[in-house]
Amino acid sequence: MTTAIIGTGGIGSAIARQLAAGGEALQLSSADKESARKLAAAFGGAAVVALDNRSALQEADAVVLALRFSVLKDVIDEIADALGDTFLVVPSNPVELDPQGKVVRLLPEGQSSGQVVAGWLPIGTRFAIAFGTMSGDLFESSSHRSPKPAVLFYASADEHGSDEVEHLIRTAGFEPMRIGGVEQSSRLEVGGDLHDLVVGSAEARSLVVGA
Numbered sequence: 001m002t003t004a005i006i007g008t009g010g011i012g013s014a015i016a017r018q019l020a021a022g023g024e025a026l027q028l029s030s031a032d033k034e035s036a037r038k039l040a041a042a043f044g045g046a047a048v049v050a051l052d053n054r055s056a057l058q059e060a061d062a063v064v065l066a067l068r069f070s071v072l073k074d075v076i077d078e079i080a081d082a083l084g085d086t087f088l089v090v091p092s093n094p095v096e097l098d099p100q101g102k103v104v105r106l107l108p109e110g111q112s113s114g115q116v117v118a119g120w121l122p123i124g125t126r127f128a129i130a131f132g133t134m135s136g137d138l139f140e141s142s143s144h145r146s147p148k149p150a151v152l153f154y155a156s157a158d159e160h161g162s163d164e165v166e167h168l169i170r171t172a173g174f175e176p177m178r179i180g181g182v183e184q185s186s187r188l189e190v191g192g193d194l195h196d197l198v199v200g201s202a203e204a205r206s207l208v209v210g211a
Contacts, residue, residue: 001024001025001061001062001164001167001168002024002025002026002027002059002060002061003019003024003025003026003027003060003061003062003063003064003168004026004027004028004029004050004056004057004060004062004063004064004086005019005026005027005028005029005056005063005064005066006029006030006053006056006063006064006065006066006067006075006079007029007030007064007065007066007067008028008030008032008035008036008039008066009030009032009035009066009067009068010136011066011091011131011132011136011139012030012064012066012067013035013039013136014136014137014139014140015064015066015091015131015139015172016028016039016043016047017039017042017043017140018139018140018143018171018172018173019168019171019172020043020046020047021173022170022171022172022173023046023171024046024168024171025046025047026040026043026046026047026048027047027048027049027050027056027058027059027060028040028047028048028049028050028056029049029050029052029053029055029056033049036049037049053075053078053079054078054079054082057079057082057083057084057086060086061086061087061164062086062087062088062089062164062165062168063079063083063086063087063088063089064089064090064091064131064168065088065089065090065091065092066091066092066131067092068092068096069092069093069094069095069096069106069113070096070106072090072092072117072120073120076117076120076121077120080121080122081122083121083122083125085126087126087127087128087162087164087165088121088125088126088127088128089127089128089129089130089131089164089165089168090113090114090117090127090128090129090130090132091129091130091131091132091133092113092132093113093132093189093190094106094107094113094116094189095189095190095191103190105190105191110186111186112182112183112184112185112186112189113129113185113186113189114129114155114181114182114183114184114185114186115182115183115185117129117182118157118182126156126157126158126162126164127156127157127182128154128155128156128158128162128164128165128182129154129155129156129182129185129188130152130153130154130155130156130165130168130169130188131152131154131168131169131172132188132189133152133153133154133188133194133195133196133197134152134195134196134197134198135196138196138198139172142174142198143172143173143174144173145173145198148175148200148201149173149174149175149200150174150175150198150199150200151174151175151176151177151197151199151200151201151204152169152172152174152175152176152177153177153178153179153187153188153194153197153204153208154166154169154176154177154178154179154188155178155179155180155181155182155183155184155185155187155188156178156181156182157181157182158178161176161178162178175200175201175204177201177204177205177208179194179208180208193207194207194208
């Protein structure tokens with residue numbers, strides 16, 4: 001597969017490093033062109049820097065929008081008509097820091113990021129909420145855990161799972177586990193019961209089924 005990653009900040013860079021280490025071909029796009037160039041250079045031939053967000057989608061099987069939630073809609077509007085059959089992965093958490101440095105939620109209580117993102121996308125777009133379930137440092141330190149991999153939870157509308165996102169999760173060094181539809185994504189967000197958990201498949205299954 002070839003995966004486009006839009007956004008090369010903390011979480012975007014962490015995802016890119018783990019996917020490149022797993023052999024994934026990457027196309028990087030970022031408002032910070034120098035950041036994208038440095039990241040691509042660290043991977044050798046595994047990554048190239050796209051001219052812009054839309055060109056990053058060319059020949060990509062999946063795209064990861066590793067962006068702040070506050071700018072997510074603008075980028076979706078920019079690339080919506082270029083998505084085609086490209087599978088979309090959204091790790092963005094609906095939070096930001098207030099002037100006092102406190103984490104504040106950007107959505108009303110009870111509304112999940114998955115529900116909101118679904119409303120921003122063209123009808124029929126296949127997507128998953130994934131890779132934002134752990135902070136960047138924990139994500140990288142938990143990758144390729146031995147002897148059994150840690151689980152990385154995701155939410156998607158595909159009842160039987162999504163091959164593209166499960167491929168990416170395995171490539172990054174985790175065991176994928178779907179928790180339900182995108183309306184369940186609040187469980188994966190900052191403050192959710194499944195956020196920042198490093199667990200094996202048996203414990204993860206009990207947490208999902210027991211909810």
